[in-house]
Amino acid sequence: MSIPRLKPYLSLFAAVLLFGQVVNAQAEALPDFTTLVEQASPAVVNISTTQKLPDRKVADSQMPDLEGLPPAFRDFFRNMPRQPGSPNSPRGDRQRQTQSLGSGFIISDDGYVLTNNHVIEDADEIVVRLSDRSELKAKLVGTDPRTDVAVLKIEGKNLPTVKLGDSDKLKVGEWVLAIGSPFGFDHSVTKGIVSAKGRTLPNDTYVPFIQTDVAINPGNSGGPLFNMNGEVVGINSQIFTRSGGFMGLSFAIPIDVAMDVANQLKKDGKVSRGWLGVVIQEVNKDLAESFGLDKPAGALVAQVMEDGPAAKGGVQVGDVILSMNGQPIDMSADLPHLVGSLKEGTKANLEVIREGKRKTLTVTVGALPDEDPELGDNPKAGAERSSNRLGVSVADLTADQKKTLDLKGGVLIKDIQDGPAAMIGLQPGDVITHLNNQAIGSAKEFTDVAQGLPKNRSVSMRVLRQGRASFITFKLNE
Incomplete structure (x- = not known):
């Protein structure tokens, strides 16, 4: 065979060789999780709970939730035998048992275990199953529903423990790995990357969640999220789902937050957080x-809040807080995270924008109340109406209404006609306290300010609805 005839075969051989080199290079670039799993798995545990409910309450009560699992799966994982009472007991005293499953991990060799609050919530009995399949009853040390963290204690010595990492050092795009018991399958391993940091979810004001695309399913809750150094950087806590299963959006509590909570629970049995006493909202473009x-x-x-730390420090409605102690507030959700980490009595310097000017205020942080303070009920109707170009009829607030809502001024919406007010969602019973950055003291003031509103520019309005205040924006195009 002549040399020219070999050329096509040599080219093909070279292409195959090059493809093999590319595949090998890609394989070498992918992480190897085997050593991490071997070292970390022994400290990951399965957690099962038992809760007893009277028969008469079972029909009306929601069973311990497996994170939105469809009913067919939920029934599969729950055992609810009837527990008859004494022969003389009425039928209403009979009980049923419900069971739920979750995950956790051992943080000290003498048996302290971290998991989620919702895994063990309302449990009458908690059982921890170790990697060697031995089962131990756990004592509840403490829980913190606000961060969804719970601390358990099992009896043992020289137990395997996880290594704790620094969640602040996590980077978006970094590889992470979860070990847990999805659907009861112990020590299942899933991997992914960090999708985002500092996520705030509804009703979870005090947790800057780590978002990942690690496959998390019912039963993974409370389990550890590892970095590539084999260190725990988070507690897998929530999933975003429309089907009841994994959809690529998983959320973990940063280990720094969880350990601060755990240490307070072990020491004091409760968690203390800083509090400013303000209601805040996001600043959008308008x-x-x-x-x-x-x-x-x-x-x-x-x-x-009246007499709250912010009020005593000079914070006013309409202030925009740009930083606290030099740390920028890019999103409104950044503020609760920063304030919550401070202790009662700490001095906090707030940089604010007020009427276009920067100011620095010093506030003494208070302690977050156990219950969110009520801000008053919806005011009742009163006084006379006043129509205006916004298409809304308003009335002066009565003295009792002002006292109830802790207001010095404002107007009550009596009626909504067709116009801008209806388009932006105002409702009868709402209270307007500010319009175009001006405080409103009466229906006449409201009408005067409304008549002078600029056209084709964003205008702000502060509205109180059922005791909760927020700013909204609109434009007048006429």
Whole structure:
């Protein structure tokens, strides 16, 4: 065979060789999780709970939830035998048992275990199953529903433990790995990357969640999230789902937050957090324009609690908090995370924008109340109506209404006609306290300010609905 005839075969051989080199290079670039799993798995545990409910309550009560699992699966994992009472007991005293499954991990060799609050909530009995399949009854040390963290204690010595990492050092795009018991399958391993950091979820104000695309399913809750050094950087806590299963959005509690909570629970049995006493909201593009800001940033103060730390420190409704102790507030959700980490009595310097000017306020942080303070009921109707170009009829607040809502001024919406007010969602019973950055003291003031509103520019309005305040924006195009 002549050399020219070999050329096509040599080219093909070279292409195959090059492809093999590319495949090998890609294989070498992928992480190897085997050593990490071998070292970390012994400290990961399965947690099962038992809760007893009277028959008469079972029909009306929601069973311990497996994170939105469809009913067919939920029934599969729950055992609910009837527990008859004494021969003389009425039928209503009979009991049923419900069981739930979750995960956890051992943080000290003498038996302290971290998991989620919702895994063990309302449990009458908690059982921890170790990697060698031995089962131990656990004592509940303490829980913190606000962060969804719980601390358990099992009896043991020289137990395997996890290594704790630093969640602040996590980077978006970094490989992470979860070990847990999804659907009861112990020590299942899934991997992915960090999708985002500092996520705030509804009703979870005090947790800057780590978002990942690690496959997390019912039963994974409470289990550890590892970095590539084999260190725990989070507690797998929640999933976003429309089907009851994994959809690529998983959320973990940063281990720094969890350990701060755990240490307080072990020491004091409860968790203390800093508190400013304000209601805040996000600053969007329109609000930024209406308040004279260069770009959307900060936390807009929509409400200030009477005699709260913020009120005593001079914070006012309409202030936009840009930083606290030098740490920037890019999103409004950043503020609760920072304040919550402070202890009662700590001095906090707040940089705010007020009427277009920067100010620095010093506030003494208070202690977060056990229950969120009520801000008053919805006011009742009163006084006379006043129509205006917004298509809304308003009335002066009565003295009792002002006292109930802790207001010095404001107007009550009596009726909504067709117009801008209806388009932005105002409702009868709402209270308007500010319009176009001006405090409203009466129906006449409201009408006067409304008549002078600019056209084709974002205008802000502060509205109180059922005791909760927020700023909204709109534009007049006529």
